[in-house]
Amino acid sequence: MKRKSATPLISVMIAALNEEKNIARTVRETVRIKKYKLEVLVVLDSKTTDRTGEVAKKAGAKVIHTGKWLGKGAALRLALPFAKGNIIVQMDADYQFMPHDIPKLVEPLLNGYDVVLGSRYEKGGNPEKGSVTRLRRIGIYALSLLTSIFCGQRITDMPAGFKAFKRGVLKDINMQIDHYGYEAEVIIKAAQKNYKIICVPVDYKTRIVGNSKLIPFKDGFLFLKTILNVGLRGFFNR
Numbered sequence: 001m002k003r004k005s006a007t008p009l010i011s012v013m014i015a016a017l018n019e020e021k022n023i024a025r026t027v028r029e030t031v032r033i034k035k036y037k038l039e040v041l042v043v044l045d046s047k048t049t050d051r052t053g054e055v056a057k058k059a060g061a062k063v064i065h066t067g068k069w070l071g072k073g074a075a076l077r078l079a080l081p082f083a084k085g086n087i088i089v090q091m092d093a094d095y096q097f098m099p100h101d102i103p104k105l106v107e108p109l110l111n112g113y114d115v116v117l118g119s120r121y122e123k124g125g126n127p128e129k130g131s132v133t134r135l136r137r138i139g140i141y142a143l144s145l146l147t148s149i150f151c152g153q154r155i156t157d158m159p160a161g162f163k164a165f166k167r168g169v170l171k172d173i174n175m176q177i178d179h180y181g182y183e184a185e186v187i188i189k190a191a192q193k194n195y196k197i198i199c200v201p202v203d204y205k206t207r208i209v210g211n212s213k214l215i216p217f218k219d220g221f222l223f224l225k226t227i228l229n230v231g232l233r234g235f236f237n238r
Helices: 020-031 051-059 073-083 101-108 132-149 167-173 183-193 216-238
Strands: 010-015 038-043 062-065 088-092 115-121 162-164 197-201
Touching: 010 020, 010 051, 010 073, 010 162, 020 038, 020 051, 020 101, 038 051, 038 073, 051 062, 051 183, 062 073, 073 183, 088 101, 088 167, 101 162, 101 197, 115 183, 132 183, 132 216, 162 167, 162 183, 167 183, 183 197, 183 216
Parallel strands: 010 038, 010 088, 038 062, 115 197
Antiparallel strands: 088 162, 115 162
8 A cells, every 4th residue: 555645644642630740741752753743632631630731731732621531431532523633643641651652653554554552562562671560461461362362363462552543443443431441442343343453562661750540450350341342242243
């Protein structure tokens, strides 16, 4: 497939909850990418009590308020109509995934792929020592393996909050999951619709400030429930 010569518009969507200390660096390094036309949308959790929104706006982002917080999946789904790009990149606000890796996710979409998954554990990936506990690493491996079974291809880092999609793909797969389980939902639904998916290696740093919003056992269960529900529903509806 020939690559289009026009510079694409990329919408980088970042869900954020009390990330005042991390969001400025995340936004600033994203807007410095000059390879594409690019907009940064920070989707602000209504439970935020610090200056995340103000800091993000000053750094160059457009801040989106979606009303009552229903979960990360709901936040990104509700913010999607505000995005102008024909390519959507989702990235976490905590400066653990690196903005300089955004082109790694975008380029495959310009060359025939439909969904690109940033992976800490794809060959060439670089998770910083201590950035993921051993228990979480085991959970990531198990959940990714189960996702792979339902997708019919190897998925190396399903829970990673660093993914890119053609806009039409996101619209077609019709996200429904409100919580973290949407990370699995979008992959499995895309595979069920025969979209081309690729995992690309990315860097991952140890969180410097604040705590992760993901609760391992609670959210791990939601991941598992989503994988089974979406995967089995697709299997029986074939």
